[in-house]
Amino acid sequence: METSDRNKNGGALYFDELRVFYGDTDVYELILNGLTPMQVGETKRVNVLATYSGSKEPIDVTSDAQLASSDPAVAQVNLDGSVTALKEGTAHITARYRQASTAEYELAVGVEAPAAPRWTAAHVMDKGIHLAWQDNKDSDAGYYVLYRTVGSSTPNVNDPSQIVLTLCKSGGPLLFTDTSAVTGETYTYAVTAVDRLHNESVPSDPIII
Structure with missing residues (x-):
């Protein structure tokens, strides 16, 4: 490939491979929706919502998001995107979607509420x-x-x-x-x-x- 201004020869330019790298910067907010403190044995459906620049309403991207639990022994993320509370404790549930910032919820799992005094x-x-x-x-x-x-x-x-x-x-x-x-x-x-x-x-x- 000639780069000199004094030597401009005709011909073809060949590339063995062309790769384009880009980041999805249109998503400026990711929301993890549907979680509140849970009791052992309870299962809740989680929704992941992405807000794009220029959009008035968030879009449901749950099917394309990746959910994870910091402690699967306390709270387990299921294949259908729901979360099941397994034992008393605290776990951080995170959602990732493309290049957007990670959404996180600190989930408290308890046993059955006390009886009334x-x-x-x-x-x-x-x-x-x-x-x-x-x-x-x-x-x-x-x-x-x-x-x-x-x-x-x-x-x-x-x-x-x-x-x-x-x-x-x-x-x-x-x-x-x-x-x-x-x-x-x-x-x-x-x-x-x-x-x-x-x-x-x-x-x-x-x-x-």
Whole structure:
């Protein structure tokens, strides 16, 4: 091949092989969708969504993405793209698609949520409302969450504004005096038990005072 400007000869240019390398830079975001904390034995379908530059909506690329688990003993990625929780623990589920940045989700796998606590005392005192509850003897709860509403409506555990107490399990009595309660006002309480992987029980029976 002649490169000199002074020596321009006619002829043909031959290549043994021509390779073109390129990267898929159009994908600027990869989303791993469908995973939330799981219980042992549970299986969930995973969707991988890619957002391309100039596109208003993400595109489902699950069939072409590669899913992996950092700890298959805790959470296993199945051939159909679903994820099965096998034992208690934490695993990172990752999704790869072409040259896009890897999407990752930290999956917490727990056993069945603890049983709901039971009330053992609830009465008005000079300094507030005294509450006491008892946990299930086989419970693996790590802490308890006390919810309160003003009036007789049942507390909503999905509303964090109704939380009045988070109490760590210490082996001692499970009790609390609500000194913020206003004399003459009606309140409704419910309490839940939560394990170390943040699996929350159903609420106790509501108690109105």
